[in-house]
Amino acid sequence: MKNLYLFTGENKFEIDKKINRMIDEANVTDLSLVKYDAEEITVDEILNDCETLPFLSDQKIVIVNNPLFLASEKSKIQHNIDRFIEYINNPNQSTVLIINAYHVKLDKKKKINKLLLAKCESINYDNITELEAKAIIENRMKQLNINIKFDAVNELINRTECDSLKLYSELEKLSFYSEDKNEINIEDIKLLICEPVENNIFSLTNYFIERKIDKSIHVYHKLLRNNNEPIVFSSILGKNFHNLYLIKQYQKKFFTEFQLKNIFKIHPYQLKKLFQIAQRTKEEDIIKNIHAISEYDINVKSGRVDKYLGFELLILNM
Amino acid sequence: MKFRIQSNIFSEGINNVSRALSTKTPMPILKSIKIDLNEEGIYLTASDSTITIKQFMPTFIDNKQTIFIEELGSAAVPGRLLLEVLRKANDDYIEINMYEDKYIKINFKNSDFTLNCLDVMEYPNIDLIDSNEPIEFDSVKFEQIIKQTVISVSTHESRPILTGVNIKSNENKLYCISTDSYRLSEKIVELETPIPNINIVIPGKSLLDLEKLLLTNRGKLQIHIASNIVSFKIKNITFQSRLLDGNFPETSRLIPKEFGLQLVFNRIELIDVVDRVSLLSKEGANNIINLDIYDEKTIISLDSPEIGKVVEDITPLSQEGSLMRIGFNSKYFLDALKVLNEEKVTIKFTGEVRPFIIRTNDEFVTQLILPVRIE
Numbered sequence: 293m294k295n296l297y298l299f300t301g302e303n304k305f306e307i308d309k310k311i312n313r314m315i316d317e318a319n320v321t322d323l324s325l326v327k328y329d330a331e332e333i334t335v336d337e338i339l340n341d342c343e344t345l346p347f348l349s350d351q352k353i354v355i356v357n358n359p360l361f362l363a364s365e366k367s368k369i370q371h372n373i374d375r376f377i378e379y380i381n382n383p384n385q386s387t388v389l390i391i392n393a394y395h396v397k398l399d400k401k402k403k404i405n406k407l408l409l410a411k412c413e414s415i416n417y418d419n420i421t422e423l424e425a426k427a428i429i430e431n432r433m434k435q436l437n438i439n440i441k442f443d444a445v446n447e448l449i450n451r452t453e454c455d456s457l458k459l460y461s462e463l464e465k466l467s468f469y470s471e472d473k474n475e476i477n478i479e480d481i482k483l484l485i486c487e488p489v490e491n492n493i494f495s496l497t498n499y500f501i502e503r504k505i506d507k508s509i510h511v512y513h514k515l516l517r518n519n520n521e522p523i524v525f526s527s528i529l530g531k532n533f534h535n536l537y538l539i540k541q542y543q544k545k546f547f548t549e550f551q552l553k554n555i556f557k558i559h560p561y562q563l564k565k566l567f568q569i570a571q572r573t574k575e576e577d578i579i580k581n582i583h584a585i586s587e588y589d590i591n592v593k594s595g596r597v598d599k600y601l602g603f604e605l606l607i608l609n610m
Numbered sequence: 611m612k613f614r615i616q617s618n619i620f621s622e623g624i625n626n627v628s629r630a631l632s633t634k635t636p637m638p639i640l641k642s643i644k645i646d647l648n649e650e651g652i653y654l655t656a657s658d659s660t661i662t663i664k665q666f667m668p669t670f671i672d673n674k675q676t677i678f679i680e681e682l683g684s685a686a687v688p689g690r691l692l693l694e695v696l697r698k699a700n701d702d703y704i705e706i707n708m709y710e711d712k713y714i715k716i717n718f719k720n721s722d723f724t725l726n727c728l729d730v731m732e733y734p735n736i737d738l739i740d741s742n743e744p745i746e747f748d749s750v751k752f753e754q755i756i757k758q759t760v761i762s763v764s765t766h767e768s769r770p771i772l773t774g775v776n777i778k779s780n781e782n783k784l785y786c787i788s789t790d791s792y793r794l795s796e797k798i799v800e801l802e803t804p805i806p807n808i809n810i811v812i813p814g815k816s817l818l819d820l821e822k823l824l825l826t827n828r829g830k831l832q833i834h835i836a837s838n839i840v841s842f843k844i845k846n847i848t849f850q851s852r853l854l855d856g857n858f859p860e861t862s863r864l865i866p867k868e869f870g871l872q873l874v875f876n877r878i879e880l881i882d883v884v885d886r887v888s889l890l891s892k893e894g895a896n897n898i899i900n901l902d903i904y905d906e907k908t909i910i911s912l913d914s915p916e917i918g919k920v921v922e923d924i925t926p927l928s929q930e931g932s933l934m935r936i937g938f939n940s941k942y943f944l945d946a947l948k949v950l951n952e953e954k955v956t957i958k959f960t961g962e963v964r965p966f967i968i969r970t971n972d973e974f975v976t977q978l979i980l981p982v983r984i985e
Contacts, residue, residue, distance in 0.1 A: 343898075
């Protein structure tokens with residue numbers, strides 16, 4: 293085992309699986325396994341622990357979760373990065389330090405990250421693609437001897453958003469549900485698996501652009517019931533329209549979806565949908581929507597219009 | 611319920627049980643102290659669902675009547691308020707009177723307090739356990755055990771079992787061990803009579819509360835143990851605590867048996883030096899001190915890049931073995947030194963990256979610290 297590991301990527305399921313396997317392999321006792329949240333504990337304290345000898349075993353594993361100080365955004369607490377750099381250059385041989393940068397975007401310009409990438413065994417797990425998700429579902433269903441309809445597979449992928457952690461746990465649920473059945477159809481999926489909120493907001497954008505007013509209102513009310521604030525929708529809508537506008541510009545220059553993947557740091561599935569929408573929407577419409585949303589934002593924040601009424605008006609005026 | 615009682619006796623009792631009062635609790639009734647009055651005297655109960663303290667105050671002490679009962683009954687009185695009121699009471703006797711089942715009146719001299727109470731029927735029924743074969747201790751001795759082991763109890767909730775002190779028996783020896791995986795405290799007590807096999811883990815927080823209680827109440831202490839509860843009885847007070855669930859790690863092989871270097875210091879002198887040196891340590895950050903052990907003297911130093919440096923030397927009373935350089939957390943070292951009683955302490959090292967122990971002439975106490983790696 294190496295002394296330094298760095299995990300990156302969006303695939304929590306695979307990262308956790310790998311870390312757990314490493315813990316099993318190292319055969320350390322509970323006493324020699326420490327987990328820290330870098331948003332709560334300073335690097336100094338973590339390193340003090342790394343420098344201390346293992347207790348009752350030959351090796352000690354220190355896991356650092358949530359290392360936001362490696363990202364470009366500001367961390368809540370002050371970390372002693374210099375000491376961290378020093379440690380990375382000269383790690384303690386009896387400690388295995390695992391930095392779990394799941395969902396943390398490393399700022400490649402930072403000195404520390406260059407060093408980490410050079411010195412650590414770095415392992416990256418990206419989110420699964422739609423194709424992989426399909427394969428996972430089909431495999432699992434084959435094991436269970438269950439027939440799953442094509443549209444059900446798509447709906448399942450839609451609702452789990454290509455998130456492998458969600459996908460695996462939902463598959464587990466489906467396997468219990470279908471103990472005495474041999475077929476799963478789209479109705480079962482709709483019954484068992486809840487729609488993710490973001491997806492709902494996403495479909496709101498979708499309906500919005502397509503001017504399906506009745507459906508937009510329907511989704512909007514559904515979202516309200518989940519205790520969401522309309523101001524949140526407007527900001528997400530705004531973000532989506534902004535992306536849509538950018539994608540539109542790229543499309544004019546004949547960029548493919550694949551090329552855009554590297555430019556936009558958004559979920560590939562989301563990008564795919566936005567890409568499709570951008571293809572069939574006029575640029576003026578996108579700009580008009582952006583203006584309407586910003587108008588709404590100003591009006592609500594300056595108290596000129598009620599946030600609930602304003603949002604409905606926004607939908608109706610599309 | 612109505613009675614008159616000597617105020618110093620009552621406030622002492624309330625003060626004793628108030629240690630178990632909850633501050634944060636999902637059950638508001640646990641912020642109250644339960645008072646039960648019957649012919650023999652008053653029972654006071656307070657609990658925070660982990661620990662429970664119950665005290666009995668008899669009507670007659672040495673044939674002298676201290677409680678004058680007018681009407682029997684029970685009440686659940688807001689604990690903190692009652693304590694504050696009694697602290698400020700300026701009369702020898704106070705009178706407590708409950709009416710309409712929800713108000714309690716406290717009268718002394720010219721004062722008249724009326725406190726709103728919760729329904730006493732809501733107070734949970736807490737069973738106090740009793741075993742046939744209690745372990746008996748002198749309370750001062752047990753206070754020492756707590757003091758010398760509770761320092762190493764872990765404060766991290768991630769490993770709950772380490773937040774307690776492990777007490778286990780082997781023939782007529784009682785082993786009390788605590789560790790937070792960076793240091794370890796062990797105290798062995800020889801008992802006069804063999805006791806049945808026990809292996810329990812008592813929460814460190816409970817022991818700290820018990821320690822405070824024992825400071826003001828000395829005498830013979832009885833320990834009763836049930837499957838998940840331990841109960842301490844001293845005089846008329848019962849202190850009961852929940853036990854921690856789980857297996858305490860087997861730590862015996864951690865304590866080294868052979869040592870390459872032994873140093874004897876004057877304890878107070880060493881505490882002073884380490885205390886001064888650790889002035890430059892930063893809480894939670896760099897509090898690693900280095901020990902450079904040479905033939906005639908030992909140099910204790912701390913280098914904190916952002917703050918500064920400090921170096922101080924101390925001459926050991928005696929020294930035996932090869933020279934060494936070692937670094938460790940000054941806080942752990944100070945904690946350990948402070949709870950030892952003797953004039954001289956012996957520090958025994960096996961190697962730079964091996965745990966070392968601190969001992970006194972009392973060979974039943976061992977404080978162990980894991981060093982950190984230094985360049």
